[in-house]
Amino acid sequence: MDLKSTNRAFGGEVRKYTHASSSTGTEMTFSVFVPPAAALHAVPVVYYLSGLTCTDDNAVQKGGAFKAAAEKGVMFVFPDTSPRGAGVAGEDESWDLGTGAGFYVDATNEPWSKNYNMYSYVTQELPKLIEQNFSVTSLKSIAGHSMGGMGALAIAFRNPDAYASVSAFAPIVAPTAVPWGEKAFEAYFGADAATKGKEHDPCALLRKRGSAFPQFDDVLVDVGLDDQFLQTQLKPELLEEAAAAVGQKVSVRRHPGHDHSYFFVSSFMEDHVRFHAEALARKAAADASEGPSAPISAVDAATLASFAKTAGKPIQCSAAVAWGPKQPLTHETVTVAPPRAGEIRVKVISNALCHTDIYTLDGHDPEGLFPCILGHEAGAVVESVGEGVTSVQVGDHVIPCYTPQCNAPSCIFCASPKTNLCPTIRSTQGAGYMPDGTTRFTAKKDGKDVPIFHFMGCSTFAEYTVIAEISAAKINKRMPLNKACLFGCGVSTGLGAVWNTCKVEEGSSVAVFGLGAVGLAVVQAAKMAGAARIIGVDLNKDKFRVASQLGCTDVVCPSDHEKPVQQVIAGELTKWGVDYSFDCTGNVDVMRAALECAHRGWGESCVIGVAAAGKELATRPFQLVTGRVWKGTAFGGWKSRSAVPKLVERCLSGELPVDHYVTHSIAVENGDVAAATNAAIDALHSGDCLRAVVTYDDRNAAAGP
Numbered sequence: 001m002d003l004k005s006t007n008r009a010f011g012g013e014v015r016k017y018t019h020a021s022s023s024t025g026t027e028m029t030f031s032v033f034v035p036p037a038a039a040l041h042a043v044p045v046v047y048y049l050s051g052l053t054c055t056d057d058n059a060v061q062k063g064g065a066f067k068a069a070a071e072k073g074v075m076f077v078f079p080d081t082s083p084r085g086a087g088v089a090g091e092d093e094s095w096d097l098g099t100g101a102g103f104y105v106d107a108t109n110e111p112w113s114k115n116y117n118m119y120s121y122v123t124q125e126l127p128k129l130i131e132q133n134f135s136v137t138s139l140k141s142i143a144g145h146s147m148g149g150m151g152a153l154a155i156a157f158r159n160p161d162a163y164a165s166v167s168a169f170a171p172i173v174a175p176t177a178v179p180w181g182e183k184a185f186e187a188y189f190g191a192d193a194a195t196k197g198k199e200h201d202p203c204a205l206l207r208k209r210g211s212a213f214p215q216f217d218d219v220l221v222d223v224g225l226d227d228q229f230l231q232t233q234l235k236p237e238l239l240e241e242a243a244a245a246v247g248q249k250v251s252v253r254r255h256p257g258h259d260h261s262y263f264f265v266s267s268f269m270e271d272h273v274r275f276h277a278e279a280l281a282r283k284a285a286a287d288a289s290e291g292p293s294a295p296i297s298a299v300d301a302a303t304l305a306s307f308a309k310t311a312g313k314p315i316q317c318s319a320a321v322a323w324g325p326k327q328p329l330t331h332e333t334v335t336v337a338p339p340r341a342g343e344i345r346v347k348v349i350s351n352a353l354c355h356t357d358i359y360t361l362d363g364h365d366p367e368g369l370f371p372c373i374l375g376h377e378a379g380a381v382v383e384s385v386g387e388g389v390t391s392v393q394v395g396d397h398v399i400p401c402y403t404p405q406c407n408a409p410s411c412i413f414c415a416s417p418k419t420n421l422c423p424t425i426r427s428t429q430g431a432g433y434m435p436d437g438t439t440r441f442t443a444k445k446d447g448k449d450v451p452i453f454h455f456m457g458c459s460t461f462a463e464y465t466v467i468a469e470i471s472a473a474k475i476n477k478r479m480p481l482n483k484a485c486l487f488g489c490g491v492s493t494g495l496g497a498v499w500n501t502c503k504v505e506e507g508s509s510v511a512v513f514g515l516g517a518v519g520l521a522v523v524q525a526a527k528m529a530g531a532a533r534i535i536g537v538d539l540n541k542d543k544f545r546v547a548s549q550l551g552c553t554d555v556v557c558p559s560d561h562e563k564p565v566q567q568v569i570a571g572e573l574t575k576w577g578v579d580y581s582f583d584c585t586g587n588v589d590v591m592r593a594a595l596e597c598a599h600r601g602w603g604e605s606c607v608i609g610v611a612a613a614g615k616e617l618a619t620r621p622f623q624l625v626t627g628r629v630w631k632g633t634a635f636g637g638w639k640s641r642s643a644v645p646k647l648v649e650r651c652l653s654g655e656l657p658v659d660h661y662v663t664h665s666i667a668v669e670n671g672d673v674a675a676a677t678n679a680a681i682d683a684l685h686s687g688d689c690l691r692a693v694v695t696y697d698d699r700n701a702a703a704g705p
């Protein structure tokens with residue numbers, strides 16, 4: 001997806017993008033209006049389909065939707081009206097067929113069928129792209145003008161569960177019975193025009209259904225009485241007749257003096273934005289309170305009630321404190337101060353151990369600060385919020401994220417699609433403090449209060465911790481927190497390295513060095529991306545069984561070979577090397593091997609592992625001159641607050657299983673977080689551990705659907 005332009009509007013932003021479309025086989029352009037609310041939370045989306053001859057620009061520049069959309073907190077998406085430059089014979093001969101006139105159908109007739117697939121584009125490909133790349137919920141509505149009004153009505157009537165509401169300006173309501181529709185359907189469907197056309201004819205769809213849509217309690221339609229196409233092409237009365245026949249409410253409003261233009265559309269746009277915003281809000285509320293996908297509160301009433309008592313006061317709780325490098329964690333009762341402005345205090349329910357915690361505890365991080373509370377892969381519940389916090393509330397389930405996402409308009413990192421490295425609280429986080437330069441933790445040592453440093457902005461080896469609001473990813477309450485914690489670091493990182501940092505394509509070859517949780521997440525993501533060959537490399541052969549189950553086609557143990565492993569991969573297993581390689585060990589010699597087994601001419605190698613202090617990378621420059629690319633990733637390139645909740649949704653939907661990462665589960669007993677965490681550290685060192693999940697609060701950990 002390429003960003004072509006950005007313009008500020010009504011506190012939000014209008015952005016234009018192009019991308020390669022699999023539906024049309026061409027480059028497609030679309031525009032979006034991102035409302036200011038999207039910086040704080042995911043927003044619902046209205047898809048707006050334009051009419052004949054339009055591009056995405058017409059409604060963007062003349063539709064007048066943004067003021068109300070900004071107020072209501074809805075995003076608008078404006079797709080183009082057809083593929084462009086597809087090279088189909090005749091596509092540019094008339095204005096009502098071909099270019100600018102896709103009619104939102106999937107053509108079945110040659111020569112149109114290859115590219116003219118606007119139905120799939122608008123209903124499948126584009127929403128998926130939007131949901132992957134923007135801070136949006138899965139709730140959507142649809143609207144359109146003229147041909148786009150027809151498209152909106154037909155799409156909503158065909159997929160009533162997918163849209164909260166539908167509205168139209170001057171729609172072609174019965175395309176099979178008017179010249180524009182007859183001409184287009186004859187071209188796009190050929191001999192099947194009569195039957196196929198009915199599947200895109202709003203009136204025919206209503207009559208065929210034979211009853212009202214419980215999903216749409218009203219359908220809003222505006223027409224101008226001086227519209228030059230009213231009698232010949234639009235015929236709104238046919239929609240009223242069909243709706244009346246099946247008992248569907250449709251509100252057709254007729255406006256004297258108005259024509260077919262954007263002067264007409266923009267005059268009534270605000271009503272449509274409100275109509276959709278209200279329906280979207282109703283659907284969100286209904287989803288939240290009932291139905292099989294309803295979120296449930298995994299935290300019991302007693303826990304929630306206890307939050308009301310502790311809010312605003314210091315909390316004394318158990319924590320595992322690291323007093324110095326190479327020392328075991330000790331059990332301490334620490335005092336956790338209430339959150340200050342822009343901060344939240346959370347109750348940690350579960351924590352998975354990541355290698356980076358051990359790396360710091362073992363003294364390999366020269367910037368490691370002691371005494372500190374380590375831990376950064378957790379599932380937690382918000383206990384209280386500091387002044388000015390609006391994006392999370394008490395009782396919300398969150399994953400603390402060491403890579404924050406401030407989304408401030410002035411943050412060029414958050415605004416860029418190229419990176420997730422928001423620097424807003426970087427300096428204080430690195431120094432072991434909260435953003436105001438102080439700590440919220442104190443412990444008693446020899447009778448004195450000793451301040452304790454924070455770690456990676458998380459410090460989750462404690463029953464309660466304080467994090468910045470911009471570090472909290474709010475997730476679906478249906479996700480058990482003892483699994484959710486996995487998304488706090490290693491698993492998300494491996495997935496993102498493949499999908500975001502390297503964008504591994506279908507059919508490519510991949511080598512993964514180190515088959516711990518991070519490496520296995522790389523394997524899982526590469527498999528999901530359709531990689532044809534996945535070579536797993538590890539010194540520990542015990543890792544090979546699960547690696548093969550997850551998708552490795554080959555496994556290599558470097559100590560089985562005389563030659564350096566890079567020469568086994570590039571030379572024996574493949575001729576020229578692999579398209580993508582990943583270091584998931586943190587060993588700089590392995591990083592070199594990973595680069596050198598990348599394909600001559602285009603292979604990319606991604607450093608994920610964190611190397612020990614003072615280590616440097618080496619290779620011959622010729623490796624890069626001959627086309628290899630060396631890159632690295634932090635947290636898999638995910639913009640934490642918008643991306644982590646979506647990963648959790650994909651996990652809940654069954655698309656992204658993660659249970660296999662949890663090889664050890666340890667419960668905190670007698671409130672001793674340190675003993676349980678030390679046991680997890682021993683497990684991680686044992687060699688057969690991927691993730692050891694420590695549960696601080698058993699009662700609330702596994703609750704879920």
Ligand SMILES: NC(=O)c1ccc[n+]([C@@H]2O[C@H](COP(=O)([O-])OP(=O)(O)OC[C@H]3O[C@@H](n4cnc5c(N)ncnc54)[C@H](O)[C@@H]3O)[C@@H](O)[C@H]2O)c1
Nearest residue numbers: 355514515516517518538539584585586608609610634635
């Ligand atoms: N970039 C990031 O944002 C990020 C995030 C999380 C973790 N990490 C880092 O990623 C690395 C992997 O994390 P993990 O939790 O999966 O660790 P892990 O210890 O569970 O797994 C590492 C694997 O590498 C194997 N290995 C070690 N030396 C090897 C060698 N010379 N050749 C082949 N295999 C070898 C080990 O046997 C083990 O299976 C760590 O360095 C961690 O600090 C980075």
Ligand SMILES: [Zn+2]
Nearest residue numbers: 354356489490
């Ligand atoms: Zn980590």
Ligand SMILES: [Zn+2]
Nearest residue numbers: 406411414422
């Ligand atoms: Zn930022």
